[in-house]
Amino acid sequence: MPSTSSGSTLKGQMVEMDEHMSAGDTLHEPAARDEVCAVAIAEAFRGDGEILCNPIGTTPIIGGRLARATFEPAMVMTDAVSVLAANPLPVGDDDAERLVEAWMPYRDLFDVVWSGRRHIVMGASQIDAHGNQNLAAIGDWRRPKAQLLGLRGAPGNLVNHVTTYWIPNHSTRSFVPTVDVVSGPGYDRVAPLSAAIRTNHEIRRVVSNLAVMDFETLDGDTGESPRMRLRSVHPGVMVDEVVEATGFDLVVPNEVPESRLPTDIELQLIREVLDPRGLRKTEFGG
């Protein structure tokens, strides 16, 4: 992952785009944080090939569709109305024309979950250092202070296929020492489970509004469960800022690169094709 400023790359692509396509006026605006996040989510899918890309939430959907429209063209995607649609759809547009390539009612979706050919992006109200996720409740589950979404499909997702988390409000309230309820199990929870589960389980990335994290911390056979590591900080964010906003000890490498900027083609796709109404802005408080 390049850590240098991508200015020169950007310029090179601009020239290429001017030759091959006319970039809209929207491209004159530099990449905003939400667009960096969408690209970071897209990057989580790199190398996945022909699987079900299943992002939940506005920015994740843009990120997933962006990956498919660029470097992961073989992925299939649902559009939340029971079909796999093969064309790039604008997020939140229920009436967009869909190129249907398969029927995917919920029952078949569970079959895909259990087949392992799926990579989901979910939210997390709380997450800990080993990647345990809470979507269910704040407080004691039996009588919660706040009932949240519930376990939903998280228990099954985590033990069957790759998961990435999207947390648009990076703070010590969301990145916590201990989660109140484990919906999606992290690395320490699956360590004692079967070989099949340990093989299936992968938390690929945690993307927040500040940074990208991963769990690529296991050196050799120390026998310890992977812990969350800072992979890159978004342009304009300091490493200390991320450390302070995290309620547990984040593994911080000596060199922390910047999250990459969108290419011009990616910016154009985000702004003109995948989210022309700018719905992604609503996930960012300001």
Place this chain on the structure above:
Amino acid sequence: MAPYAGSTLQAPDGRPDKRMTEDDVVAQLSSGMTIGIGGWGSRRKPMSLVRAIARSELTDLTIVCYGGPEVGILSALGKVRRVMYGFVSLDSIPLEPHFRQARQQGTIEVVELDEGAFYLGLLAAAHRVPFYPTRAGLGSDMMLINPDLATVTSPYPGVDGVHEELVAIPAFELDASLIHMNRADAAGNGQFLGPDLYFDDLFAKAAAATYLSCEKVVDTGTLLEEGSLHTLKIPRIFVDGVVESPRGAHFTECPPDYGRDEAFQKAYAATARDPEAWRAFVERWLEAPSHAEYLKRLDAQGTDG
């Protein structure tokens, strides 16, 4: 094959006519029962049947569902002792506010399962086996919050020679199921015309008795005029009663017949914060003495603006 001597498109005599009203269905149910409710979130829920339960004397129910407003309504009315669910949501409003309130006030018992694991409980009941195994739940708090859930050891060794431990999702023993279809015939053959059957066929197969409401009862011979063969997923051997209930899923969606009434749903959701508004909602909508009267009030509201 020898040709059938009679008119080939006429059903032979003797097929049962299972038509009944919402109140007839409720008369078949009793307090303390475990009742499956079809649909998914705020989609194709048998709401006219749910309202009939709401205005009945039934109480102490266990309801089993991919939950939507039926969970909030029946919990808030004190009809429900226990809810078993894969989730509870209104889709466009992610958290069902009355359910949320019931959870936070501790007024209902709940059995919460992974969404996929929940499907296996229906499947086990439909197949009359005690459980189906799954990995879903291992490592998560699903096992802690449901202390009755047991695991089972595979009798077969895996590739690593180890006998894997799996969660045994128990069969959901349903006394009755309620589902809503787009069309049905009088004998109980049900048809869905929307994009997803959800798990309604399994609810029908899992229950000792299934009551099907539908937008329209049609002649058997016309079922295939509106949908392909693949839409006829509920054969009458699994259906005990048929209720013709136009707009019977309101305010949940029932495509292609109608979408969700978002304004109505929003108003319903707002009543969770306002006891007076809830009381008015109950009186006007849930205590409407019949589905026909409910529709009359709904249409009157439309003209009121």
